Amino acid sequence: MATVGSTVPSTIKSKQLRACLLCSIILLPAEFRKTGCPNCEELMQMKGSPDRIATCTTTYFDGVISVIDPETSWVARWQRTSKYVRGVYAVRVKGRIPEDVESELDSRGIKYRPRDQTEQD
Ligand SMILES: [Zn+2]
Numbered sequence: 099m100a101t102v103g104s105t106v107p108s109t110i111k112s113k114q115l116r117a118c119l120l121c122s123i124i125l126l127p128a129e130f131r132k133t134g135c136p137n138c139e140e141l142m143q144m145k146g147s148p149d150r151i152a153t154c155t156t157t158y159f160d161g162v163i164s165v166i167d168p169e170t171s172w173v174a175r176w177q178r179t180s181k182y183v184r185g186v187y188a189v190r191v192k193g194r195i196p197e198d199v200e201s202e203l204d205s206r207g208i209k210y211r212p213r214d215q216t217e218q219d
Contacts, residue, residue, distance in 0.1 A: 116155035117188040118142070119195045124162060124186045130155060136183040141199050153196050161189025 117124045121137040127148075134145035135154070144150040164186050193212075194200075200210050 116151070116157055117159035117191045118155050119191055119193050120154070120199065121182065122159065122188045122191045123182070124159065124188055127151060127155075136185070141202055142195075154199070156191060156193040158192035159188035159190060163187055163189060 114126060115124050116127055116130060118130075118135045118138065120142060121135065123135060123137055125135075130144050130151045131146060131148060133139070135142050139145060142150065142154045144154050195203075195210060203210050
């Protein structure tokens, strides 16, 4: 269950932004290129790679929240920090992570849950 935090600044234009397919954090493409995903760069490896950014993020997302409860996040299960960084996240993200990332998750015993489907559990 996500926790809805403070309102997202109206200056954020969704068309310029991309959401990570794995953790659904929303950043500018330039930010993904410069630092990669702050949550799952270890798996996604987007830093300095426009091709990976195009594959691992999407402009198709809706619903933005500024806070996520890290304790109930499935991402926390495989993150060493067990916490999302503070930021803006999409509620729903359309798309699927690349197969290599999915198999990496699989090798860690984590079942990937696409963010574009309604929660079933
Ligand atoms: Zn991510």
